[in-house]
Amino acid sequence: MSLTALTHEARARALSLIREEVSTSSKAAVAMRLGYSRPAVSRLLSGTYGDPDQLLRAALTVLDSVACPHTGREEPRALCAEQARCEPPTHNPFRLAHWHACRRCAHFEGNRDE
Numbered sequence: 563m564s565l566t567a568l569t570h571e572a573r574a575r576a577l578s579l580i581r582e583e584v585s586t587s588s589k590a591a592v593a594m595r596l597g598y599s600r601p602a603v604s605r606l607l608s609g610t611y612g613d614p615d616q617l618l619r620a621a622l623t624v625l626d627s628v629a630c631p632h633t634g635r636e637e638p639r640a641l642c643a644e645q646a647r648c649e650p651p652t653h654n655p656f657r658l659a660h661w662h663a664c665r666r667c668a669h670f671e672g673n674r675d676e
Contacts, residue, residue, distance in 0.1 A: 568615050576618035579625040581607065596620045632663035639669075646670045 568576070580603065583592045593603040598617055605611040606618075626639045637645075646664035651657035664670055 568618055572622065573614075573618055575626065576621040577606075580621050583625055595624055628669045630669075631667060632660050642669055643671065 580592060583595075584603070584607070589603045589607070590600040593600045596603070596617065597620060602611065602617060606614050611617065622640070623638055627636045628639055628642050629635075630637045630642065642664070645660065646667070646669075648661070650661050
């Protein structure tokens with residue numbers, strides 16, 4: 563299975579998230595959260611990791627999250643965006659209420675008039 567390459571912005575965001583997390587904890591702690599070894603995170607930060615896209619995807623999935631005001635849980639930013647941009651789930655009242663809440667949320671980056 564081949565994944566598309568990350569955009570420059572996504573790579574920069576992931577590296578920023580990793581650096582920020584390392585500055586408040588440690589490379590070992592960040593590596594454990596991401597499911598990688600400490601040397602992998604160290605090599606990534608020093609620019610000697612090779613093809614870092616898989617590790618950066620893990621960082622975006624694990625570290626790039628938002629506090630959902632509707633559910634009260636931390637949600638991956640990608641899931642948050644998907645929930646807000648999907649078609650209105652008219653078959654499920656809870657999901658529809660969640661969809662409406664997403665459209666009014668401060669985390670929503672789309673067009674609110676859609």
